[in-house]
Amino acid sequence: MLNYVTTNAGKVREVREYLDDGAVTQLDFDYAEIQAPTLEPIAVRGAREAYRHAGEPVVVDDAGLFVDALDGFPGPYTAYAEETLGIERVSRLAREAAEGPGRAAFRCVLAYCDGDDFAASPDPVDRGDRAAAAAAENDPEGDADLPVKLFEGAVRGRLVDPRGDGGFGYDPVFEHEGTTFAEMGPAKKNAVSHRGRALEKFAEWYPSR
Structure with a gap:
């Protein structure tokens, strides 16, 4: 059983589309x-903490x-x-700062931990492309050697006035190729x-685990 660590049921529905x-x-x-300052160390620390809690395979999702x-x-x-500004104000600030389209990117990092090593890499943190994740070690609990594997995804777009009734979070104000999420x-x-x-990369790798 794979534990997807989140309080957001929408994210769980998304991962179930792939697995x-x-x-x-x-x-x-x-x-x-x-x-x-980056997503990777946050996801790595979260995956290790969640694995210690669950004692079973976990995936932590951190996005920005x-x-x-x-x-x-x-x-x-x-x-x-x-939570503090609201998605409409963030969108407006981006467009005002850009004096035009508020160009932006969404990035997601999935961190997987099941307590075992990854044969493809000697590093405690391993990306999907086999390169060690730089500056991803920050674990005061002393489990910096607990292996974590990262999978990343990104999409470019721009911030707009809210449109649409689906999704969650920033989906109404993030437009990709003319359509908001x-x-x-x-x-x-x-x-x-x-x-x-990111899930597509993870789903391709996970069955081999």
Whole structure:
């Protein structure tokens, strides 16, 4: 059984589009999110903490919105910006800073941990492309050698006024090729989204595990 660590049922539905529905369960576990300028160390720490809690294979998902005109803000602080500013204000700030289209990218990092080593890499953190994840070690619990494998996905787009009734989070204000994520059906969104692209890589690798 694979434990997908999230409080968001929408994310679980997305991962089940890529994996056998019965093989994935939602694990509502509130791991500590460290302060970091990139997503990778946050996901790595979360996966290790979740594995210690569950004692079973886990996947932690950390995603962020990186706005060009705001030097990558909110990035790892995307959820905090949503809670404090709201998605419409973030979109407006991006467009005002850019004095035009608020160009941005969504990035997602999936971190997988099952307690075992990865034969393809001697490093405690291994990306899907076999390169070690730089600066991803930050674990005061002393489990920095607990192996974690990362899978990444990204999608470019721009921030707009809210459109559409589907999805969650920033989906109504993130437009990709003329359509917001909230206007897309689940299948179309999965095919192009940052999380969908990371999940596709993970789903290709996971059966071999």
